Amino acid sequence: MTQQILNAIFIGSIYALFAVGYTLVFGVLDVLNLAHSAVFMLGAVITYSLVALHGMPFLPAAVIAVLVCGLLGLLIEFVALRPLRRRNAPPISALISTIGLALIFVAIVEQANPGSFFSWLWQDGANSVRFPAGAVPNPTFHVLGLTIEGTKLLILITAVVLMLVLGYVIRFTQLGRALRAVAENRRAATLLGIQVDRIFASTLFLSSALGGLAGLLFGLAISDISPYIGRDQVELKGLAVIVLGGMGSIPGAVLGGYLLGLIEVLAFVRFGSNVEAGVAFAALFLVLVIRPQGLFGARLRERL
């Protein structure tokens, strides 16, 4: 059981990292960025491609992948979101245009075979791969009868450190103040001289970099990298997490991530894997119906 709870913490860290990016965009832009899961997938795919196809050591590969994912966030902003803002479209439109981008990202990876146009990025089509053995050192620790893999420990530490850093940035830096101001009231922020478009771009960069990082950590820990990991593993569970925590609330997303990890593990232990798969969505549905502001009672106006 203790081992199961450890697993819950690891998977919860990934959910939390992913959901923090999701919820950040929703909080600041009022837009649900459904391309976030595709960026998550690309984080894992790019790292894998740098390590396995281009022979790069893991750490620099991971850093490059995270930066590339951040740039993809800018792409999302400039292609799918900014034009819609310019014509004052309702928020549902942005939901649909980001779905379009997600379709494109996933299809590009899924169709990439040796000899095709994107073979430098991915060569395994729709198949699932894992990092080559030895590419990432993975010492195993035995503490008090528990088995802890080095990669999972790395994930936990990275997630916690990054979320603390993010919390610091949001609360105490100039950028964070601007973010919160824009989230609170876009027009007032403009009047105060904040360059709203620039804040939106930074938000997308930050959010997508976190999403890509979550993806590569997922690929590392679960040993499953495929074009579908974003769509199948975290896209909808990420939604469940940010709904549990209250849409747009960053602490809520962190707590929600760990909570979902815990709920899933408990459901798995108690009822088996078929129930585990559905429990996130049942929770999502129930929370939206009974308590739309999220479990932790974040007031909708005060979200970051």
Add this chain to the structure above:
Amino acid sequence: MDFFIQLFTDPVGFYNQHELLIAQIGINAILAISLFVTFYSGQLSLANAGFMAIGAYTTVILSLYLPLPLPVNMLIGAVLAGLVGLMVGLPVLRLRGVFLAIATIGFVEALRLGVILNVPITGEGQGLKNPTADPLGGILPILVSLPILAYIVWRLTRARLGQAWAAIREDELAASSNGINVPLYKMIAFIIGAVIAGYAGALETHINFFVDPTEYGVTRTIQILTFAVVGGTTNVFGPIVGAVFLTALPEIVRQFASYRDVVNGIILILVIIFRPQGIVGRGGLALIRPKWLPASWSARERPASAL
């Protein structure tokens, strides 16, 4: 190009060669109509794949265990989807916009992963074999149902009901202060959408030999949404045009067949940015005007659409 040459010079041969495609176009068009109904009343509900699953499974389970005629089974499937629509709609329709979309996604996945995978009668995720499947005979009911459903929905959107939906879509508060019973009309739209989606699911099982739970996930719902959005949601013909166009596209442009999702994604983004009223729908392009273009180039009128 061959596609069109054959369509116009040899329609019978074309029909025989593309039966499956035609059936799929019909199903997709009906599904797009089902999404259109809720969308027309201003609600983005993504529950359609779930209602489809209910219609499909009900029909197949009934024909496995009860000696009823197939049309009756299909109708029961559609009605049951409507009943579930009522039960889901009661709590969910209080939510708006993105929240409604998320809640209905939750419903679809909870139904698929939580119920279908765990209830023995549905084959627990292994899927079900359909004893009454008839791929060729199944096309006719689809082709008959599509125009009938389109006509009914078209009449509904022109009637008082449709006017109420349009009023709610444009401004919920104004609609309710003018005496429109907003929750009631939203619920009617939701249930009609559910019944049509359930019916489409039942029709689809008739042309497949197998009911596969993976067919009824969020991917399917998003596909349906794409049809409706690309075709346009100002009237009922938009979704049909969108479904026909996007389903036939990979057949028309064979070179891109494996990159169909890339093409779909690009079309979706271009439509939502430049033509939010869809292919069918009045008005020109909602041009995002670069500074050097004269102002007369951008569409001035806001198109009548929820997007």
